Amino acid sequence: MSSTSQKHKEFVAEPMGEKAVMALAGIGEVLGKRLEEKGFDKAYVVLGQFLVLKKDEDFFREWLKDTCGANAKQQFDCYSCLKEWCDSFL
Amino acid sequence: MAAAQLTDEELLAELNRLGCSPGPVTESTRPVYLKKLKKLREEQQKGSRTNKTRSGGAAGASAPGARPASRDVTRMSASGGRSSGGRLALNKEYLETASKPLLGFSSDESDAEVNQKGDLHSTSSRRRDRSSGQHHHHHYYYEQLRPAFPSNRNQRLDVSSDPNFDNLEGKKSREGSPFWLGKRKCTTDLLYSTEPLVNGEINEEDEREQRNGRGLSSSRFAYSCSKPQEEYSDSEEDRDEEDDMQKQHHPRSRRLSPRRSLTPSELSAHKSARGLENCQERTGGGVSAMRDKYPERSLDEVESIDWRGSAIGSIRESASRRPPYSERKADLSANVMLSSPTLDSNHVDLGSFSSFTKPRVSIYNSFTDATTTTTSSSCGNASVRTNHSNHTISNHVTCKVPQIKKLTEPEEELLQQFKGEEVSATSGVSAHYLSMFLLTAACLFFVLLGLLYLRMRGSGSVETAVAIKSHPFGSDFDRSYGDKEKSAILNILLHLHDHLAKIAGEHDCGDHLHRGSRNLTFKEASDFLSVQNISSEENLSAALEWIIKSGESAAGIRLIGRSQEEDVKVVSDIKYLESTHPNMSFICRFRRAFVVVINRMLLFVLGIGIVLCILWYMKYRWKKEAEETKQMYDMVGKIIDVLRSHHEACQENKDLQPYLPIPHVRDSLIKPQNRKKMKKVWDRAVHFLSTNESRMRTQTERIGGADFLVWKWIQPSLACDKIPSKVWQGKAFPLDKRNSPPNSLTPCLKIRNMFDPVMEVGETWDLAIHEAILEKCSDNDGIVHIAVDKNSREGCVYVKCLSAEHAGKAFKALHGSWFDGKLVTVKYLRLDRYHQRFPQALNCSTPLKPSDNFLNTVSHLRHRTSTINSVAKS
Numbered sequence: 001m002s003s004t005s006q007k008h009k010e011f012v013a014e015p016m017g018e019k020a021v022m023a024l025a026g027i028g029e030v031l032g033k034r035l036e037e038k039g040f041d042k043a044y045v046v047l048g049q050f051l052v053l054k055k056d057e058d059f060f061r062e063w064l065k066d067t068c069g070a071n072a073k074q075q076f077d078c079y080s081c082l083k084e085w086c087d088s089f090l
Numbered sequence: 091m092a093a094a095q096l097t098d099e100e101l102l103a104e105l106n107r108l109g110c111s112p113g114p115v116t117e118s119t120r121p122v123y124l125k126k127l128k129k130l131r132e133e134q135q136k137g138s139r140t141n142k143t144r145s146g147g148a149a150g151a152s153a154p155g156a157r158p159a160s161r162d163v164t165r166m167s168a169s170g171g172r173s174s175g176g177r178l179a180l181n182k183e184y185l186e187t188a189s190k191p192l193l194g195f196s197s198d199e200s201d202a203e204v205n206q207k208g209d210l211h212s213t214s215s216r217r218r219d220r221s222s223g224q225h226h227h228h229h230y231y232y233e234q235l236r237p238a239f240p241s242n243r244n245q246r247l248d249v250s251s252d253p254n255f256d257n258l259e260g261k262k263s264r265e266g267s268p269f270w271l272g273k274r275k276c277t278t279d280l281l282y283s284t285e286p287l288v289n290g291e292i293n294e295e296d297e298r299e300q301r302n303g304r305g306l307s308s309s310r311f312a313y314s315c316s317k318p319q320e321e322y323s324d325s326e327e328d329r330d331e332e333d334d335m336q337k338q339h340h341p342r343s344r345r346l347s348p349r350r351s352l353t354p355s356e357l358s359a360h361k362s363a364r365g366l367e368n369c370q371e372r373t374g375g376g377v378s379a380m381r382d383k384y385p386e387r388s389l390d391e392v393e394s395i396d397w398r399g400s401a402i403g404s405i406r407e408s409a410s411r412r413p414p415y416s417e418r419k420a421d422l423s424a425n426v427m428l429s430s431p432t433l434d435s436n437h438v439d440l441g442s443f444s445s446f447t448k449p450r451v452s453i454y455n456s457f458t459d460a461t462t463t464t465t466s467s468s469c470g471n472a473s474v475r476t477n478h479s480n481h482t483i484s485n486h487v488t489c490k491v492p493q494i495k496k497l498t499e500p501e502e503e504l505l506q507q508f509k510g511e512e513v514s515a516t517s518g519v520s521a522h523y524l525s526m527f528l529l530t531a532a533c534l535f536f537v538l539l540g541l542l543y544l545r546m547r548g549s550g551s552v553e554t555a556v557a558i559k560s561h562p563f564g565s566d567f568d569r570s571y572g573d574k575e576k577s578a579i580l581n582i583l584l585h586l587h588d589h590l591a592k593i594a595g596e597h598d599c600g601d602h603l604h605r606g607s608r609n610l611t612f613k614e615a616s617d618f619l620s621v622q623n624i625s626s627e628e629n630l631s632a633a634l635e636w637i638i639k640s641g642e643s644a645a646g647i648r649l650i651g652r653s654q655e656e657d658v659k660v661v662s663d664i665k666y667l668e669s670t671h672p673n674m675s676f677i678c679r680f681r682r683a684f685v686v687v688i689n690r691m692l693l694f695v696l697g698i699g700i701v702l703c704i705l706w707y708m709k710y711r712w713k714k715e716a717e718e719t720k721q722m723y724d725m726v727g728k729i730i731d732v733l734r735s736h737h738e739a740c741q742e743n744k745d746l747q748p749y750l751p752i753p754h755v756r757d758s759l760i761k762p763q764n765r766k767k768m769k770k771v772w773d774r775a776v777h778f779l780s781t782n783e784s785r786m787r788t789q790t791e792r793i794g795g796a797d798f799l800v801w802k803w804i805q806p807s808l809a810c811d812k813i814p815s816k817v818w819q820g821k822a823f824p825l826d827k828r829n830s831p832p833n834s835l836t837p838c839l840k841i842r843n844m845f846d847p848v849m850e851v852g853e854t855w856d857l858a859i860h861e862a863i864l865e866k867c868s869d870n871d872g873i874v875h876i877a878v879d880k881n882s883r884e885g886c887v888y889v890k891c892l893s894a895e896h897a898g899k900a901f902k903a904l905h906g907s908w909f910d911g912k913l914v915t916v917k918y919l920r921l922d923r924y925h926q927r928f929p930q931a932l933n934c935s936t937p938l939k940p941s942d943n944f945l946n947t948v949s950h951l952r953h954r955t956s957t958i959n960s961v962a963k964s
Contacts, residue, residue, distance in 0.1 A: 013913065014906065017828040053122070054113040063122045088915070 004084075008077065011043075012084045019043045026070065026077025034068035050082045057083075101127065108134075540687060544679045579633045585622055586615060586633070587646045587669060594672030609650060609666035646671045718771060725768075725775040726783075728759050729801075733786055737803035749791055749800035752776065816858050818866055818948050819908035830905060831918065834898025837891045838924040841904055843912045845878075845885040856880060859887060864940040865948050867903050872896025873938050875931035885912070890924055890931045 004012075008025035016023070021043050022032035040046050053059040060082075061075040070078065096104065098115040101123055105112045108130045112123050590610055610618070616630060637647055650666040674682070732755055740746045760768050780788050785805040790797055823829065844859055856878040863876055872892035879886045891897040897918065905916040925932050 014823050014829045049118060052113050052116060053119055054111070056113075059112070059119070059122050059126070062125060063118065066121055067118070 004080070005077065008081045008084070011081050012088060015089050016043045016047065016085065021046055024078050025081035026074040026079075027068075028074075031068045031070055031074065038067055040067070046078075047082060047085070050079075050086075055083065055086065096124075096127075105130075540680075540683055544676075544683045547679065547683070575629065575632075578629050579636070582619060582629055582633045583637070583647070585619065586667065587671075588673070589618055590615075590647055590667055590669035591671055591673035594669040595674035595678065598672050599674050599678035609648075609668035611666055615667050718774070721768070721771045722774045722778060725759070725771055726778055729755055729775060729779060730783070730786070732759065733801055733803045734805075737805075747793075749789070749802040751791070751793060751798040751800045752788075753798065755801065816855075816862060816910050818862065819911070822906045822908060822913050825902055825905060830901065834894040834901060835918040836921050836924075837894050837897045838919040838921050839889040839891070839897055839900060839904075839916050840919045841887040841889060842884050842915045842917075844887050844909055844914055846912075847880055847882065847885065850880075860938075861940055862909065863887065863889065863904070864938055866907070867900045868940060868948075870896055870899045870903065871937040873900060874934040874936060875928065876938065877928050877931070888919070888924065888928060890928070890934065892935070892937065 005025055007023070011019070011023055011025055019042070020032065021027055021035050021040055022029065024043055024046060027035065027046075035041075035046065040049065049063060050060050053063060057079055060079050061072075064070045064075050064078060098120070101115050101120070102112060104127055105123055108127070110126060110130075112126075113119060115123055593610060616627075619630060634649065637649060646669060648668040648670050650668055733750060736746070736750055737748070740748050756765070756772055760772065779786060779801075785803060787802045787804050789800055789802060791800045792798075793800075841863070844862075845855070859878050860876050864873060867873055870891075873889055873896070874892055875888075875890040877888040879888065889897075889900060891900055901916050901918070904914055907914050
């Protein structure tokens with residue numbers, strides 16, 4: 001059984017469409033607000049950043065940390081969520 | 091290479107050169123890439139540089155890392171241009187290097203950052219400021235913009251307390267107290283006249299600070315460390331946003347320094363260490379360059395670096411801060427200088443708590459002391475230490491009280507540890523004493539008991555000696571003799587008894603030299619008595635008669651005739667006299683008693699030992715028994731599994747015999763080396779199965795000409811055991827405009843994730859896929875072509891429909907459904923591409939139908955609520 005959260009599974013199950021950035025696994029209210037303030041108001045914008053960073057784990061995690069101050073677990077959750085989404089839908 | 095001056099292309103080129111393959115450098119990716127570049131560069135340099143400082147590798151790493159970076163920075167600052175990204179990258183790098191030797195800071199910090207809203211900005215900007223401060227520091231080292239300092243300093247020094255206080259208060263609410271506190275700590279101040287005022291403030295700030303996270307405060311501290319330089323530096327973009335705060339802080343920090351020095355306890359070791367490290371980085375970079383110019387300074391730095399290793403001491407903080415200030419010693423007032431060297435000396439001390447109060451004491455120290463320490467420190471560490479020790483001694487007295495109150499977190503932890511040890515030690519000691527006491531009490535008790543016992547044994551003679559008045563002969567004796575005779579007779583008896591007891595005692599005690607036997611011949615006894623001059627013949631005979639009459643036990647004398655067995659009836663028969671109560675010396679008695687006690691004890695212990703042995707043996711047997719039973723059940727389980735799987739295999743493959751010979755099963759389950767060992771277990775398992783298992787039957791079969799006992803699985807296979815495969819299992823999500831195109835775009839569909847090419851077995855599974863699709867879209871008459879891409883990793887199936895509308899219906903039916911445990915997704919394909927790929931589909935126009943009407947793959951769903959299906963299909 002995988003150790004992904006419910007949020008992760010929900011996000012990865014379908015195309016993200018116009019989902020808010022808080023729908024990403026690892027991104028809660030606080031981090032979501034911070035991202036929105038920085039301009040990443042939708043999940044697809046974060047996806048865009050993820051793709052611009054060439055889906056590289058280290059870069060993306062670093063960026064996430066700098067942008068909204070996510071801790072290691074949150075970074076990992078977000079990264080794996082996006083990665084899996086990309087694997088399924090991209 | 092100046093990091094911040096890199097254009098995007100240069101950054102890309104650098105990163106590519108160093109081996110990464112970065113994506114485009116945009117506004118948001120730039121900082122990340124710059125950081126990476128710094129990291130890579132530092133790793134390169136780390137490998138090539140030697141460790142110049144006395145401290146460990148981290149400092150060495152940071153120092154060299156700082157040097158080229160600082161050079162870069164100075165160039166940057168000199169040029170005046172600075173990008174936020176570059177700064178951020180550098181700062182982050184420093185952060186990372188700084189935090190390496192510290193335990194758990196980064197996580198603390200990040201947690202703290204996450205916890206506090208708005209902290210992020212301040213923290214990150216603080217970091218930037220700190221690093222920039224560092225850089226400025228170097229900058230100033232290199233470029234010697236000293237004139238700038240004094241003016242600013244003066245400005246800082248002149249600030250009065252009250253307005254700053256108000257500012258502080260106001261700022262506090264804005265920034266959060268820890269930030270402010272950190273600022274406070276950062277600086278040393280000359281205004282110790284404000285001490286009393288400050289003290290009141292300190293306490294609440296202390297608490298507040300301690301309440302906050304360590305990481306937070308350390309970051310604050312770091313920020314505050316660099317703060318002083320902020321003003322001098324060229325503007326950073328962060329400074330703009332915090333410019334006013336800085337201005338506030340500077341005077342504040344200056345003023346607050348006495349506070350800080352007074353309450354070193356506020357500062358946790360972490361903070362101090364962190365600040366120290368940061369400052370060390372700053373200073374380390376400039377160490378070699380500065381050595382010539384600022385010998386004292388470099389020593390301070392070296393000391394501070396050296397000292398970095400220890401975890402305790404708030405002084406470090408101040409000490410670390412020292413470098414920027416001490417550097418301008420000439421310009422600064424003596425007070426500042428005073429506090430700095432003493433603080434330095436303080437932190438050279440082994441982090442004793444006394445060092446806490448050193449700053450306070452130092453403030454009261456004379457300037458000369460400070461200068462002497464400073465000068466002495468320039469001579470060398472050893473001399474510095476001695477000087478410090480002098481200070482230590484003088485400071486100890488004053489330091490006692492504050493020590494107890496002000497303990498920073500790590501010290502508190504340590505203290506608690508020690509306290510715990512002490513408590514346990516004392517409790518251990520008391521427990522030890524208690525046990526000793528109990529032991530001695532028990533020993534004494536037993537000794538007393540032994541003594542009592544001995545006394546009772548050996549005091550038989552005492553009783554008789556008490557009074558001759560009381561005698562054991564009864565009233566007859568009294569009647570038949572007169573008083574004088576009575577007393578004479580009794581006297582005789584007494585003496586005889588004593589003598590005999592002595593003899594017997596000597597004999598019993600092993601003194602065989604003097605006494606060959608326990609008894610005394612009659613003649614000897616009479617001789618003895620005559621020697622004693624206490625009896626006459628008749629009295630003796632009378633006495634003996636009475637003894638005979640009343641029995642041996644009465645007088646304590648046994649009369650023995652010629653042989654041991656003979657009863658003595660007449661006085662003349664008496665040959666030997668023997669005492670029944672031998673009078674043994676004390677030592678002898680004790681020894682005998684001791685021996686007896688020991689023997690008894692040994693017997694007792696032996697008895698207990700035997701009982702324990704029996705118990706142990708029984709436990710052992712039980713354990714063995716349980717283990718064997720467990721093994722047996724394991725074996726039984728394995729056998730059942732084997733048989734069941736064999737049965738299932740037989741179901742599919744009719745060539746196999748439905749039974750399994752028992753020896754074959756055994757040999758397949760047990761490895762050859764274990765067979766002998768497990769024989770017992772196996773036999774028990776077989777027996778168990780034959781009696782308790784109803785799904786297997788034991789029978790005899792002839793296999794290959796030999797008769798074997800075989801097992802036959804006779805349970806019919808259950809229908810519900812089979813996991814359904816290749817069936818539709820429901821919808822994962824409802825299709826709405828969010829996850830499906832609003833209208834059907836093309837008549838061609840690509841269906842993904844319907845199978846896994848690696849897992850498929852058999853030749854006809856693709857037909858099963860066809861069937862499944864057709865059955866799922868059974869209401870849709872428009873599917874004209876289905877192609878299963880057997881080699882696709884994603885399990886792709888291509889479907890062409892009569893029209894886009896039909897494709898849309900199929901899309902709705904298929905997209906998001908579960909098939910064979912996999913989530914199916916559908917997307918539209920362009921018609922021309924489809925035809926390119928599948929030219930045979932060009933001409934297809936007849937709708938395909940499922941091969942039978944049983945609709946096996948959707949049978950599940952039909953049993954479930956049909957409404958769902960209808961909704962899905964609509």
